Amino acid sequence: DIQMTQSPSSLSASVGDRVTITCQASQDISNYLNWYQQKPGKAPKLLIYDASNLETGVPSRFSGSGSGTDFTFTISSLQPEDIATYYCQQYDKPPYTFGQGTKLEIK
Amino acid sequence: EVQLVESGGGLVQPGGSLRLSCAASGFTVSSNYMSWVRQAPGKGLEWVSVIYSGGSTYYADSVKGRFTISRDNSKNTLYLQMNSLRAEDTAVYYCAIKYRDWGQGTLVTVSS
Numbered sequence: 001d002i003q004m005t006q007s008p009s010s011l012s013a014s015v016g017d018r019v020t021i022t023c024q025a026s027q028d029i030s031n032y033l034n035w036y037q038q039k040p041g042k043a044p045k046l047l048i049y050d051a052s053n054l055e056t057g058v059p060s061r062f063s064g065s066g067s068g069t070d071f072t073f074t075i076s077s078l079q080p081e082d083i084a085t086y087y088c089q090q091y092d093k094p095p096y097t098f099g100q101g102t103k104l105e106i107k
Numbered sequence: 108e109v110q111l112v113e114s115g116g117g118l119v120q121p122g123g124s125l126r127l128s129c130a131a132s133g134f135t136v137s138s139n140y141m142s143w144v145r146q147a148p149g150k151g152l153e154w155v156s157v158i159y160s161g162g163s164t165y166y167a168d169s170v171k172g173r174f175t176i177s178r179d180n181s182k183n184t185l186y187l188q189m190n191s192l193r194a195e196d197t198a199v200y201y202c203a204i205k206y207r208d209w210g211q212g213t214l215v216t217v218s219s
Contacts, residue, residue: 001168034206036152043201043209044144044152055207087152089206094157094165096142101151 002026002090006099012107019075021102023066023088031067032092037084038101044087048073080106109133109208116200116213123192123217129185129202129210137180139205143187145198146212155200156187170196192217 003026013019023033031051036044046055048064051071061076075082083106088099115127129141143155156166156176164176175188185202192215199212 036206038152043203043212045209046207049206085151089152089154091206095167096154096157096165098144098152098154
């Protein structure tokens with residue numbers, strides 16, 4: 001199975017900060033990577049698909065990059081409503097594993 | 108508008124069975140790949156299973172041989188049959204289409 005290592009597990013930042021989360025796959029997954037945002041008590045929301053494509057309706061301050069085994073998710077200017085937990089997920093080969101999540105808090 | 112509504116969760120004893128349903132509207136279940144994802148209390152997301160439009164199915168190692176994903180095209184509904192349930196299966200179970208649209212989740216609690 002493909003393991004997804006996401007870091008950091010938690011992050012505290014100020015409004016307006018640039019925030020970066022990384023995800024590393026245990027083997028080459030090309031660009032078959034999603035990024036999600038999940039707020040407490042809610043279902044996950046797809047933000048980025050195919051590693052770098054912004055889902056329709058998602059603000060442009062969110063972006064993704066990478067291919068192969070190393071991926072990055074960035075929020076260019078953190079907003080209060082971005083407080084959530086973020087997950088990566090590979091969908092190259094089943095089982096389509098998730099990273100362990102990054103809990104983002106406001107400093 | 109795409110809508111997914113899960114049902115069937117509840118309290119079940121270890122070793123018991125439950126069948127989760129995910130009623131879909133706004134799209135055709137049989138024409139898309141659909142998945143189940145779960146989240147144990149206070150934990151991260153765990154991928155459970157997928158069914159493709161052609162009927163191929165895949166499972167997480169943790170549920171293989173115990174869970175079965177299926178669909179009823181006439182009812183436009185996705186199912187997850189869960190047998191031999193364990194305490195570690197306790198979670199909110201979400202259905203999703205192409206990981207873009209998700210249901211609200213249904214809680215499964217396995218406890219004596």
